[in-house]
Structure formats: C-alpha cells, structure tokens
Amino acid sequence: MKSVRTIRRRDCEPGSDWPDSVPPLLRRIYAARGAYGLHLARPRLADLLPPDALGGLGTATGLLIDAIANDRHIVIVGDFDCDGATACAVGVRGLRMLGARHVSYAVPNRMVHGYGLSVALVDELAALSPDLLVTVDHGIACHTGIAAAKARGWRVLVTDHHLPGERLPPADAIVNPNLPGDAFPSKMLAGVGVMFYVLLAVRRALREADRLPSEPDLAALLDLVAVGTVADLVPLDANNRALVSAGLRRLRAGQGCAGLNALIEVAGREASRLTASDIGFALAPRINAAGRLEHMALGIECLLSDDPRQARELAEILHGINAERQGLQQNMVDDAEALLQRAGIAHGNMPAGLCLYDGEWHPGVVGLVASKLKERTHRPTIAFAPSEPGSGSLRGSARSIPGFHIRDALAAVDAAHPGLIERFGGHAMAAGLSLQAASLDAFRAAFAAAAERLLLPEMLMDEVLSDGELDGTEFTRENAVALRDGGPWGQGYQEPVFDGEFDVLAWRVVGEKHLKVELGRGALRLNGIHFGGWDGAEPAARLRIAYRLEPDDYRGGQAIQLVIVHAEPA
Known part of the structure; x- marks a missing residue:
C-alpha cells in the first residue's frame, strides 16, 4: 500500500452572524471548522454542558460526600501520563477545597506495577489504609486490581474516559462518558475533564444540602484541566474548548498554579502569550517525561506545590528528565528507521500496519516512537519494548491515522486470536497493549492482516x-x-x-x-x-x-x- 501526501482546501463560507470585533479572516477559519457564530467559535464557561447527564454521578457524589463527612481516607490513584497527572492534581486539590481533610494520592511505577490500578499497586497501597480509592484517567480496564481492592474492604470510584471492554470492573461507581448508553452529549472529555465534572457535581450536592461553609472556586483548577485536555489529544469540541480557553486565560494572567508557572519559565515560554500549542509541545512533554523515565510522582508533586521555590526546583528536574527523554527518543527513532531499511520496507511498498520491536528500547518511550513513525509513514504503527530489562513480556504502544480505529483493530485481532494479546485498551488514535515476546511474530502477522482488511484506500491520502x-x-x-x-x-x-x-x-x-x-x-x-x-x-x-x-x-x-x-x- 502506498500513501500520498496532498494539500486539500477546506470549504470556507463564513456566513454573516459575526460581530465586527471578529476579523474576516477568523470568520472564515471558524466557519471552516463548523463554528458559525461567536458562541460556537469561542465558547465560554457559561456554555459548559451541565454534569447531569453523566452516568454514575449520583453514586459517585454519594461516595465522596460520605468520605468527606466522615473524614475517611481518600486516595486518588493517578496514571503516568500528563492527563493522569493533572487529573490526580485536580482530584487532590478539588477535594481539599470541598472540605476533605484526609486526601492523598498514589501513582503506579511503569516498571514495577504496570498500567493502572494493578494487584501489585493495591498490595502497596495497603500501607496507606485507604477507605476510598478514586481512579483518574484509568480504571475501566482494571478488573483484577479493583477486585483486589474490594477484597480488602475498600470502596472504589472509577473516573475514566477510555472505551470500556465487554464487561465493566466491579467498582462501587463508574463515571465515564463513553460507557454504553451514557447520555452525556460530549464523549470527548479527557480524564482530567471527567474528574473536574465529578467535583462540580459534588460541590452542587453539598450546596443543595447546605453543607458548604464557603463556596469554593473550582475554576481555579482550570489551568490543570486545560493542560491535561490538550496533552491527551482529545478532540477540542465546543465543551473542551470552553475548558481549555478558561484555563489558558488563567495561565496568561499569571494565575496558574505554582508548578505550571514554573514549567512555563523553564520551557522558555512567555506566559502572557501562551497557546495550546505551547502546552502540547513544551509543558506536557516535561510532565510526561517523569512518567516515562522516572516516576510520575515528581510531576504530580510539581503540580500540587504551592511554594514557588519548590515548584521551580521540581520543574527544573522535570526539564532535565525531558532532555534525557529527547535524546533517548531520537536514538530509538533512528533504530526504528534502520529496522525498516533492513527489512526492505520502502515508502512505496509499506505494509498496511507497522509493528516494530527492539530489545534495548525503553517501554516509557515506545509511544513517542510509534507517533514519530506514524507521522513519517502515514501508517498505523505499534512499537514494542520489554516490560523491563530481560523480561519475556512486551509492552506496546500504538498510534493511528485518521479513520483507522486502532483500539477496534486490536479488538479484532483479539477476537480472531484469543489469548494472543494479554491485555489492551485505548481509543481511536492511540492504544496500549501487552503480550509475550514469543507471541510477537504471530501478533505482527495478525495485526498486518487486520490493518490490510480494515484500512481503506482513502485513509492513505495524507492530506494537509x-x-x-x-x-x-x-x-x-x-x-x-x-x-x-x-x-x-x-x-x-x-x-x-x-x-x-x-x-x-x-x-x-x-x-x-x-x-x-x-x-x-x-x-x-x-x-x-x-x-x-x-x-x-x-x-x-x-x-x-x-x-x-x-x-x-x-x-x-x-x-x-x-x-x-x-x-x-x-
């Protein structure tokens, strides 16, 4: 299969429902993206979708209000990417604002615990004696970990946005806009957005019960919501744009948390001119670097710090880790391109789906390698590395092209070859999976066959x-x-x-x-x-x-x- 890169012009009919303050050029840009009016082009916080339609909110708020009222120990269980880190910080900060006195957090170590709320992480959390676990940006696929937590007598609230499998985990409550039948109009919330909506619902319930001594300003968390939403590459529908716009306004005004302000400085950006692109290319990589090469607790501590000096020290550590990550990533991308050359795969005769592996690669960076190779080849790409040095288990990260649903492709492989993939999860454009090294060749053939079957010719038109x-x-x-x-x-x-x-x-x-x-x-x-x-x-x-x-x-x-x-x- 051969891909072709072309330039295609959008249809641009701006219409007439615009105030004079919007330049004609911007009217044309907005209209080309389906925004025919200022309320769609620049949605405000007042335009946010209400949380009512989110399934599971009633039970979730009940769990949290009970924990707050009875001073139970709430542990926010984060994830090792930027969305998970910001969601964790939003959860900790927000619950404290709502009156919780006993809130802490935990985050898995990629090399020790694996992904999400695993049994190994639950065993470690026992030392904290939690009463309620709240997962952020994960949990929907953590069946065994949640079962292990429940067996210890803990309650579990899952907040997530990833697509569920055929069955749901045994949590006490699940809030996820992508559950089957969930009526929330926007399915695009990032994990941090889901946690923010849970906090909105808790605040409203406390207010209605006259149990708020003072009204906490949850808008103060929107700087973190903006960073996590942009970093996770979820589509910026009108609801997400309202969240991100509000967060950017806070950051530009110097009202961000100390950690984000410090990250802006070490990244050499000007806060007053900060854009979503700066978040994606400067702030998010520095937060992500901790989870990729060290421990995401570094990133979360930076986001939770209210001491500018401490935040600056942590931001500089993250900056250094990110520099290390950049060098490692470049070496791995070079290795991947050499693998393609040695396999005789030229751009004109490339298979429908790429599956790459090197025993020396770092599992925390394979997602970036897959992304780079996907951009260069315009092919769905999966990069694998040993779960840990010398391990017979492989961890893979997949990235896709528009129109090709990578999680559905993995589900198709799993259905056709039961047991080949140990576990997988994700969404349309990105996914993760694990399998045994001995199964790699069989998986590579199965994935290539699935991609050949599912990849339509028009998907190979790499359009600008x-x-x-x-x-x-x-x-x-x-x-x-x-x-x-x-x-x-x-x-x-x-x-x-x-x-x-x-x-x-x-x-x-x-x-x-x-x-x-x-x-x-x-x-x-x-x-x-x-x-x-x-x-x-x-x-x-x-x-x-x-x-x-x-x-x-x-x-x-x-x-x-x-x-x-x-x-x-x-």
Whole structure:
C-alpha cells in the first residue's frame, strides 16, 4: 500500500452572524471548522454542558460526600501520563477545597506495577489504609486490581474516559462518558475533564444540602484541566474548548498554579502569550517525561506545590528528565528507521500496519516512537519494548491515522486470536497493549492482516487541510496575532494552515535539519522556516507550500514568518 501526501482546501463560507470585533479572516477559519457564530467559535464557561447527564454521578457524589463527612481516607490513584497527572492534581486539590481533610494520592511505577490500578499497586497501597480509592484517567480496564481492592474492604470510584471492554470492573461507581448508553452529549472529555465534572457535581450536592461553609472556586483548577485536555489529544469540541480557553486565560494572567508557572519559565515560554500549542509541545512533554523515565510522582508533586521555590526546583528536574527523554527518543527513532531499511520496507511498498520491536528500547518511550513513525509513514504503527530489562513480556504502544480505529483493530485481532494479546485498551488514535515476546511474530502477522482488511484506500491520502490562500494584504502582524489567539487550536479543531506558490529567493540549513527560506510572490518578501525540512537536496526554485502564519517574536516589531508544514515543487 502506498500513501500520498496532498494539500486539500477546506470549504470556507463564513456566513454573516459575526460581530465586527471578529476579523474576516477568523470568520472564515471558524466557519471552516463548523463554528458559525461567536458562541460556537469561542465558547465560554457559561456554555459548559451541565454534569447531569453523566452516568454514575449520583453514586459517585454519594461516595465522596460520605468520605468527606466522615473524614475517611481518600486516595486518588493517578496514571503516568500528563492527563493522569493533572487529573490526580485536580482530584487532590478539588477535594481539599470541598472540605476533605484526609486526601492523598498514589501513582503506579511503569516498571514495577504496570498500567493502572494493578494487584501489585493495591498490595502497596495497603500501607496507606485507604477507605476510598478514586481512579483518574484509568480504571475501566482494571478488573483484577479493583477486585483486589474490594477484597480488602475498600470502596472504589472509577473516573475514566477510555472505551470500556465487554464487561465493566466491579467498582462501587463508574463515571465515564463513553460507557454504553451514557447520555452525556460530549464523549470527548479527557480524564482530567471527567474528574473536574465529578467535583462540580459534588460541590452542587453539598450546596443543595447546605453543607458548604464557603463556596469554593473550582475554576481555579482550570489551568490543570486545560493542560491535561490538550496533552491527551482529545478532540477540542465546543465543551473542551470552553475548558481549555478558561484555563489558558488563567495561565496568561499569571494565575496558574505554582508548578505550571514554573514549567512555563523553564520551557522558555512567555506566559502572557501562551497557546495550546505551547502546552502540547513544551509543558506536557516535561510532565510526561517523569512518567516515562522516572516516576510520575515528581510531576504530580510539581503540580500540587504551592511554594514557588519548590515548584521551580521540581520543574527544573522535570526539564532535565525531558532532555534525557529527547535524546533517548531520537536514538530509538533512528533504530526504528534502520529496522525498516533492513527489512526492505520502502515508502512505496509499506505494509498496511507497522509493528516494530527492539530489545534495548525503553517501554516509557515506545509511544513517542510509534507517533514519530506514524507521522513519517502515514501508517498505523505499534512499537514494542520489554516490560523491563530481560523480561519475556512486551509492552506496546500504538498510534493511528485518521479513520483507522486502532483500539477496534486490536479488538479484532483479539477476537480472531484469543489469548494472543494479554491485555489492551485505548481509543481511536492511540492504544496500549501487552503480550509475550514469543507471541510477537504471530501478533505482527495478525495485526498486518487486520490493518490490510480494515484500512481503506482513502485513509492513505495524507492530506494537509488548508484554509486557502492569503492575499498580499493579509500577511500582517495583526492577522498573525489574531490567528495565534483565536483558538484554542488542537485535535479536531486544527490550527489554521494556508497554502500558496512562492519563489525561493534564498535558503540555508539551520540546526542541521531545518530549512530557513526567503520567499517571494510578486513584490512580497516573506521569511519562512521548515522544521525538519532539510532532506539533503536544494529546494526547488518555486514551491507550493502549506504554512502557518505566525508572529516572529524573535525579530520583534511587526515581523511575521511562515512556518512551513509541507512543501512540494510548484
């Protein structure tokens, strides 16, 4: 199967229901994403969906209110990614705001406990003597761990957003918008969003029972909600955009928690201009790095700290771990590309699904390797590593392309070959799984066959969606700033991209793999940068490019630049 990368323009009919404060260019961008009016383009907190339709909320709030009233020990059980870490911090902070006096947290160690609430983690939690466990961003697949917790007499509340399997775990309550029959209109909440909604429901129940001595401002948690939502790459539907927008406003105003403020500083970002992209590429990787290479407790402690000095120290540790992760990731990506070359897999004869393994890879980084190879090959990709050095058990991380539901593909393999996969879970674009090393070849063949059967030809069209061409008068700093601040942009609500043909007036290589260009169109002269765009060959004299229009803060003043995302000879 062969994939083809093309530029396709969106249909852009802006309509007329816009206030004068919205520039015409933004009206066109919003409308192309289905937002025909300011209330959809920039939803507010007042537009949030009410929690009422979330299944399981009544039982969940009852468990938490009982625990708060009777000073029971609540343990928030986090996960080792950014969504799980922020959800854990939101749970701890929020319950304390609501009057809980005995709240602590635990998070599995990837190398010791495996994923989620495992039996091994339950055994370790016994030392804390919990009364109520609250899982965040996981739990829906933790059948044995929850059963072990229940056997000890603990209550268990699952808050999760991942797709459930055929049966549900034996928890006392489950809140998950993706349960069968759940009536909550948005299925896109991240784990941190689900936990935030649970807190909203608890606050309302306490208020109605006249058991709130003072009204806690849960909006103070939205900085964390925004970071976890963006980091988990859930689609930014109107509800998620309202959450993320509110969180970004807090961060831009310097009202974020001490840990996030410190992470913004060590990442070299300007808080007042922070975007969802900065969260995705600067803050989230530093939080995630702790769970990948060390222990996510470092990341959670940073997010829970109210001491700016301590938060800065923890942020610097996370910054250093992330630098280590970047080097390890690059080595593993290089190894993966070498594996493809040794297997004789060229871009034109690539199998429908890629399955890669190296005994020296780190299990905490395989997801990033799968993501990079998926981007470069436009194929569903799974990368495996030993669960721990020398182990016969493998841990895999899968990443997919639009239209190909990776969890459903794994379910199809599991149904056709019972016992081949030990466990799996996830959603449309990302999933995780484990299996025995001896089963890898059989799984590779089964996955390739499933991908061949399920992958439709149109899915291999690697399209760069463009919002059309900008005319010469639209290349302004004002438009660049309006585009930057007009989001939040992200998964399912893509950042604006334009296309056009330009003459290449000058070019040079920067940082060994990036291409800096001066572009011309008539009398217009523009600076452009193509990250990762140097392939060893001189660029064509005339290019058709897809690009983002951004302020050039390095040059300052009225400077702008085109950030090229795709280039082809014109």
